[in-house]
Amino acid sequence: MGFDSLTRRYFIKRAGQFGAALVLGENILTRNAIAQATEKSFEQTVFPGKEKMTVLSSKPIVLEMPANGFEHFITPTDMFFVRNNIGMPVIDINKWSLAVDGEVNTTLRLSMDDIKKFKEVEAVVTLECYGNSRYFFKPKTAGNQWKKGGIGTARWKGVRLKDIIEKAGITDKSKHVVFDGADEPFAPGAPDFKRSIPIDKALDPNTLLVYEMNGMPLPVYHGYPLRALVPGWGGSAFVKWLITINISEKEFEGFYMVYKYRYPKSPVSPGTKVSPRDMTVLTELDVKSIITRPIDGEKVSSRDMTITGYAWTGEAEIKKVEVSTDLGRTWHKAKIIRNGGRYVWSLWEYKWRADRTGFYVLMSKATDTRGRMQPLHQDWNQDGYLYNVADKVGVHVV
Amino acid sequence: MKIAIIVFILTASYLTTAIFAQALQLPEGEGKEKVRSTCALCHGLEIVTSQRLSRNGWNDIVERMIKWGAPVQPEDKKVIINYLSVNFGEEKKLR
Numbered sequence: 397m398g399f400d401s402l403t404r405r406y407f408i409k410r411a412g413q414f415g416a417a418l419v420l421g422e423n424i425l426t427r428n429a430i431a432q433a434t435e436k437s438f439e440q441t442v443f444p445g446k447e448k449m450t451v452l453s454s455k456p457i458v459l460e461m462p463a464n465g466f467e468h469f470i471t472p473t474d475m476f477f478v479r480n481n482i483g484m485p486v487i488d489i490n491k492w493s494l495a496v497d498g499e500v501n502t503t504l505r506l507s508m509d510d511i512k513k514f515k516e517v518e519a520v521v522t523l524e525c526y527g528n529s530r531y532f533f534k535p536k537t538a539g540n541q542w543k544k545g546g547i548g549t550a551r552w553k554g555v556r557l558k559d560i561i562e563k564a565g566i567t568d569k570s571k572h573v574v575f576d577g578a579d580e581p582f583a584p585g586a587p588d589f590k591r592s593i594p595i596d597k598a599l600d601p602n603t604l605l606v607y608e609m610n611g612m613p614l615p616v617y618h619g620y621p622l623r624a625l626v627p628g629w630g631g632s633a634f635v636k637w638l639i640t641i642n643i644s645e646k647e648f649e650g651f652y653m654v655y656k657y658r659y660p661k662s663p664v665s666p667g668t669k670v671s672p673r674d675m676t677v678l679t680e681l682d683v684k685s686i687i688t689r690p691i692d693g694e695k696v697s698s699r700d701m702t703i704t705g706y707a708w709t710g711e712a713e714i715k716k717v718e719v720s721t722d723l724g725r726t727w728h729k730a731k732i733i734r735n736g737g738r739y740v741w742s743l744w745e746y747k748w749r750a751d752r753t754g755f756y757v758l759m760s761k762a763t764d765t766r767g768r769m770q771p772l773h774q775d776w777n778q779d780g781y782l783y784n785v786a787d788k789v790g791v792h793v794v
Numbered sequence: 795m796k797i798a799i800i801v802f803i804l805t806a807s808y809l810t811t812a813i814f815a816q817a818l819q820l821p822e823g824e825g826k827e828k829v830r831s832t833c834a835l836c837h838g839l840e841i842v843t844s845q846r847l848s849r850n851g852w853n854d855i856v857e858r859m860i861k862w863g864a865p866v867q868p869e870d871k872k873v874i875i876n877y878l879s880v881n882f883g884e885e886k887k888l889r
Contacts (some may be wrong), residue, residue: 455838536884538855541844583836586863655862669854778854 444749446617448475457581459581461545466688466706469734469743470520471548473610478617479525481589481652482631485578485637494605498574498643499623501565501685508607508621514555514563515605519625521743522549522708526630526657526678530780535667537780544686547708549741552625554606557641558599566643573598574642575624575635586653591625592631592644593622597679602627602739605638606704627739628680628710630781632657653677659781666776680710683770684784685717685744685762692789699793703730707762708741715767719746720759724786727761740746749794761786825877828870836864842878846886849879 434595443449449459457480489508496504527539528546540546551586561573574592581588597603604625605616614620617637626633632652646655658675685707690696714735718727730746750756763769771788809871822828833842842888847855856875866874 451840452837452844458841535848536846536851537845538845538851542843581836583863586836627867651862656859667850724799 399731402514411419413620420461427719437779445474445615446478449478450545452542455481457484458540458718459617460539460542461548463545463688463691464735465545465548469549469736470551470610473550473612473615473618476548476550476609476618477546479527479540479618479631480579480636482586484616485580487621487637492578492621492639493623494638495640496560496564497640498641499567499569499571499645500561500568502563504564506560509607510562510623511555511583511607514559516553517556518551518553519602519604519627519739520549520551520573520736521627521739522547522683522736523625523631523634524681524708526632526681526781527775527779529783530787533545533774533776533780535776537776537778539780544688544689545630547741548618549736550609551611552604553608553611554604554622554625556601557603557624558601560605560641561598564643569645569716570643571595574640574648575633575638576640576642576688577619577623577635578639579637581733589635589652590648590650591632591635591652591657591677592648593629593642594647596722597626597629600779601626605685630657630678630681632678638684647677656779657781658779662702663775664775668776669778678781681708682782682784683707683709683712683714683762683764683768685760685770686787687758687760687789690789690791693791694789695792695794697794699753701748701750701791701793703746703748703758703760705730705760705787706741707744707760708736709762709764709766709768712768714742715740715763715765717742717744717760719748720761721748721750721756723757724754724759730760753793756791756793757788758791759786761789818834821837821881823877823881825870825873829877830868830875832864832866832870832874833859843882845882846884847878847882851884852878852882 446459448462450462452458452460459476459478461475461477494506525546528542529544530537530539531541531543541776551643553614572592572594574590576590579589589590605622608620609618622638623636628731629743657678658673659678660670664670681776687703687705689704703719707717720727730744732742732744734743736742761770770784772786774785851874
């Protein structure tokens with residue numbers, strides 16, 4: 397097929413989808429199939445509804461939040477990061493259903509109306525990609541080169557996964573919950589994206605299946621019509637476009653469990669290759685803080701400044717954040733301005749007066765309620781996951 | 795009709811963006827077309843051009859991709875690794 401006919405074909409396809417969305421007056425993001433049609437043929441720099449994002453990859457779609465996204469405690473949806481692993485599906489809600497099968501007493505097939513009959517729950521939850529900040533690893537590791545923007549916080553609405561699983565009824569063999577979405581690989585035979593979480597985490601009342609994000613139906617980028625919300629864990633557990641929840645006796649052993657999203661069982665020296673059997677599937681996030689203002693390399697015209705940032709952790713809460721303005725020689729307690737509590741980032745600030753003009757390195761270091769503290773040097777791993785070194789930005793006081 | 799026109803304009807401008815953006819070019823060199831034809835089967839090329847890896851690092855990645863199903867002919871493997879190491883090596887500046 398020539399380029400012209402390809403163009404024409406996609407033009408027609410897109411015009412139809414775009415038109416339908418406009419006519420129905422629906423949130424374009426929820427019905428927008430444009431990006432999906434596009435990612436199969438073009439490398440592009442703009443995705444509808446996500447124009448402000450930095451494109452790390454167009455196939456699959458991977459979009460990083462720009463630095464000004466941190467100005468919002470609740471990340472606006474159009475700035476919320478996207479990390480697809482394979483092709484984004486277009487789902488017709490009238491044909492969609494969620495199957496709950498495997499090691500259960502009763503297999504379920506639920507429509508969206510059925511799901512909405514369960515008790516509705518709302519939660520603010522921070523979501524971070526396991527690979528966020530990969531850019532800062534030395535030596536470099538392969539993968540999407542996220543800086544700080546593979547994270548966001550949203551207000552989610554949905555139902556407890558526990559309520560659905562209990563309706564199906566668990567057995568002695570119900571040990572793991574495998575999420576499968578409607579997304580499909582780009583090439584025939586390439587692996588599907590599926591991932592499991594242990595039953596304990598699935599039955600945690602904070603683990604949800606969500607259909608709304610920031611007061612709107614989930615946009616297609618974020619898993620329309622239903623995604624998993626596994627607070628305190630990384631993005632790959634928040635499976636999107638859910639169609640099947642399979643309860644299993646064993647941890648799922650697919651590609652995205654065995655070859656990706658895996659971490660060495662014990663520390664290795666930088667550059668060491670580790671085989672899958674010496675690694676385990678990633679679970680909770682580690683404690684982390686970042687400085688969001690000033691930004692790295694900024695020229696600050698006043699010696700008085702407010703250093704601002706966020707701190708978050710996995711299965712715990714933030715206990716304290718400390719700031720250093722002298723390369724870690726001395727540390728000062730920052731003030732928590734907005735405590736997000738469990739599973740939500742906390743906003744902090746530290747007011748500081750520079751005693752001279754010139755160059756400074758500002759650092760931040762968080763500690764959580766389990767006593768975990770950000771390290772000053774990284775635990776290197778070959779795929780660049782869980783980077784949580786005390787943050788560092790250089791500023792010029794002029 | 796009005797909607798049709800809006801749709802036309804939006805879609806046309808959108809497509810134009812897509813077409814121009816398609817110009818994400820790989821640097822010239824032996825292996826360029828092989829990288830384009832094999833790697834881009836399963837993923838976009840930004841993930842290639844945004845990496846900075848040592849020759850060993852690229853070797854690992856290419857081997858991993860072959861293991862995962864990338865259709866790389868044995869005689870092309872060296873050419874691809876060399877192309878990637880020369881153009882996207884650790885010492886190359888990120889754009």
